[in-house]
Amino acid sequence: MRYLSGGESHGPCLTGIVEGLPAGLALHTAEINRHLQRRQSGFGRGARMAIEKDRVEILSGLRFNRTLGSPLTLQVKNRDWENWQEIMAPEGQRPPEATPLTRPRPGHADLAGGLKYNHDDLRAVLERSSARETAMRVAVGSVARLLLEKYEICFYSHVLSIGSISVDTKFAENVSVYAEQIEKSPVRCAEPRAEEAMMKEIEAARRDGDTLGGVFELVITGVPPGLGSYVHWDRRLDGRLAGALISIQGIKGVEIGSGFFGATLRGSVLHDPIIGESERGIIRPSNRAGGLEGGTTNGQSLILRAAMKPIPTLASPLPSVDWSTGLNVSGAVERSDVCAVPSAAVVAEAVLAWELAVAFREKFGGDFIEEVDAAYSYYREHVCRCLRQKKD
Numbered sequence: 001m002r003y004l005s006g007g008e009s010h011g012p013c014l015t016g017i018v019e020g021l022p023a024g025l026a027l028h029t030a031e032i033n034r035h036l037q038r039r040q041s042g043f044g045r046g047a048r049m050a051i052e053k054d055r056v057e058i059l060s061g062l063r064f065n066r067t068l069g070s071p072l073t074l075q076v077k078n079r080d081w082e083n084w085q086e087i088m089a090p091e092g093q094r095p096p097e098a099t100p101l102t103r104p105r106p107g108h109a110d111l112a113g114g115l116k117y118n119h120d121d122l123r124a125v126l127e128r129s130s131a132r133e134t135a136m137r138v139a140v141g142s143v144a145r146l147l148l149e150k151y152e153i154c155f156y157s158h159v160l161s162i163g164s165i166s167v168d169t170k171f172a173e174n175v176s177v178y179a180e181q182i183e184k185s186p187v188r189c190a191e192p193r194a195e196e197a198m199m200k201e202i203e204a205a206r207r208d209g210d211t212l213g214g215v216f217e218l219v220i221t222g223v224p225p226g227l228g229s230y231v232h233w234d235r236r237l238d239g240r241l242a243g244a245l246i247s248i249q250g251i252k253g254v255e256i257g258s259g260f261f262g263a264t265l266r267g268s269v270l271h272d273p274i275i276g277e278s279e280r281g282i283i284r285p286s287n288r289a290g291g292l293e294g295g296t297t298n299g300q301s302l303i304l305r306a307a308m309k310p311i312p313t314l315a316s317p318l319p320s321v322d323w324s325t326g327l328n329v330s331g332a333v334e335r336s337d338v339c340a341v342p343s344a345a346v347v348a349e350a351v352l353a354w355e356l357a358v359a360f361r362e363k364f365g366g367d368f369i370e371e372v373d374a375a376y377s378y379y380r381e382h383v384c385r386c387l388r389q390k391k392d
């Protein structure tokens, strides 16, 4: 499976084309829209989210709620386009009242992008580097997720910290139990004490013209063993999942399982024993590996964490240099979010769903959904047989 996406933040729409889905997969846009809505919510978002009401339209590859096996074209319109039609016009000239953006914001793509593509107006960089692009990633990832959910693979995400405020570890360890609470929380946090403190911290940053980052965690349950492979570096699923996470705007760190903490432990403490039991066959009493060994899923839940830096657009900007005059100035001030960590967690679910679905398709193949079903059940039976055979 593969996909491409296009679209500027204040252009008419975002577009995605997904190729390689099996024919016959049930698909309802309501489910994609539900995830688009989840991405838009969260305490700390800016005024743009009050304008947008992201909804997907399917332009090809679907008939009567079943995929056709042909490319699936998705579109999410930008409501804000109405206010930007002249500034973002695909043809004609820049209107005289549209001042070019020439003060690159430290931490944003502005300077590196301006150098790379030789843009005199850095708006040309901002428009595509903006996290607006993640709306299409969520739409595409939600299609992949529908495929995986058919095989009872479930996705959870929650926020572990915002700024200096962290949740109690018991919440991190029982994410599925707290799923409902997390969905209701404006900061995707199950612990009321931390939720309140996080919101206060975001409010304080907003008052100071500042921004906040944080850490979120993803747990994916029901993953069969054997997705990805150890046989070649680019087939190792840990690399592909970590790459997908770190490609989300603002993500600066990724951990799998025990991650950096695991590096402080001895091997005898860190690694998850393999135990044979007469009732259950082979079991793993712990999951510090985060569900991945040798770049391959091992049948346990996937556990990943990602660290997001504070958003670089600051109402009280840092020093910068004017791109057109070379003079010392302050970075550009644009309408922006104060904290988008809860939204980034939803985006992360989607990008992981995509990578996992790609690996799932590699393993189980099939041009139509019944073929996938057959390959999947054959393999499940094989795995159960193997694990049950081995006893104490």
Ligand code: EPS
Binding pocket: 009, 046, 047, 048, 049, 052, 080, 129, 130, 131, 132, 133, 134, 135, 313, 334, 335, 336, 337
């Ligand atoms: C973003 C700036 C803001 C955010 C945007 C990401 O947009 P605007 O400049 O239009 O106010 O709202 O995020 C989204 C539009 C979105 O859908 O997530 C940025 O500069 O990266």
